[in-house]
Amino acid sequence: MSDALRQFKSEIFQALAHPTRIAIVETLRDGELSAGQLIEKLDLEQANASQHLAILRAKHVVVNRKAGNQVFYSIRDPALIKVLDILRRYFYSQLSSTVSMLEEVAQAGSFKK
């Protein structure tokens, strides 16, 4: 696999490597929203939201459409939604193994004197 392709992939991952940008993508899951609607739903600073949207645009994660005064955003490729769904399940399975690990530790602790 070429270095250029890996560079490209890592940039996509980087684009999603922020909780606010994940929140934006998840919120766009059910259809397009204007920047203003996103700001309200997610309670973001205007400038901050615009910066995050610029990053998502630059990496073609989202796509935008101007309508008069407003700019509507939507997800470019639904495959991304699928990825986020897998990660949710992944998160919970990891959580439960972490919990059992903690339980083991607690159990071991209780044997001490």
Place this chain on the structure above:
Amino acid sequence: MSDALRQFKSEIFQALAHPTRIAIVETLRDGELSAGQLIEKLDLEQANASQHLAILRAKHVVVNRKAGNQVFYSIRDPALIKVLDILRRYFYSQLSSTVSMLEEVAQAGSFKK
């Protein structure tokens, strides 16, 4: 959706947001390898490889097994492989649309006297 879950997801993406770490994960796709084998296959600096492996370990993307002198790494959860597979298709579809865009631009350019 909870902030904790978004934080978690963004940390996984962050863990993969580097070409070297993508290379490591892709190389481990077909089974475990020692740190040394990874370093040789990917032509990495020893310290650098170890730093990247530490990041992947911290985020539980990979798991390690010590055998004498060596440390063998493998991918912790096959769900991640699935994510990478989905993203591979995503990357190619994005790549090809980017390429066609570039071709259009080139085409347009060729009309300029």
Place this chain on the structure above:
DNA sequence: TGTTAATATTCGCTACTTCGAATATACTAT
């Protein structure tokens, strides 16, 4: 034309990431 509303960009600051060099740790074998 001037004012307001929606969104984007720039700026300075702080915090994080990445790197290679150096050093530390851990295991093996002599």
Place this chain on the structure above:
DNA sequence: ATAGTATATTCGAAGTAGCGAATATTAACA
């Protein structure tokens, strides 16, 4: 014990990402 090999950690420098405040752009409409 000591030498050698495999891997990990620490350190400081250089680069990059994130933030809010301020400012710029664009469109709508009086």
